[in-house]
Amino acid sequence: MSPRTKILLLAAACLLPHGASAQAPAPAPSPIGVWRGTSLCRVRPSPCKDEIVVYRITRVNATDSLSIDARKIVNGQEEEMGVIGCRFAAPGAQLTCTMPNGVWRFAVRGDSLVGELRSPNNTKYRDVNTARSH
Secondary structure, eight states: OOHHHHHHHHHHHHHSOGGGSOOOOOOOOOOOEEEEEEEEEOSSSSSOOOEEEEEEEEEOSSTTEEEEEEEEEETTEEEEEEEEEEEEETTTTEEEEEETTEEEEEEEETTEEEEEEEOTTOOEEEEEEEEEOO
8 A cells, every 4th residue: 555545544533433443331310400380180089189280400519310300380489398318220211309298200302301100109290391491
């Protein structure tokens, strides 16, 4: 092979996309941020009411510890519902928040956070569907 051919082959190899031979795995979606959407009751009759919600999710000390500052919209204004502690599992982008009255489970899917609240007897109490707020 001539020196000129070797240079042309080397130049062609440099022009190939870097990911052509092996691609790095995409990072897991992050739940950190502000999410807005709906929280709908699934148990009727009950004191539960359908709500427009805002969740502010922030990191706590440990890498897998998060907190959700949950609020509902009433007459156009945010009202506090409380702050709950959660654990985030990057594989599968799953967020789990355990409380005395049940367990919240959320999944991050791109710019959507979807989840549910199940009562201690495993009854689905709420469905949540939110979008990342920019």
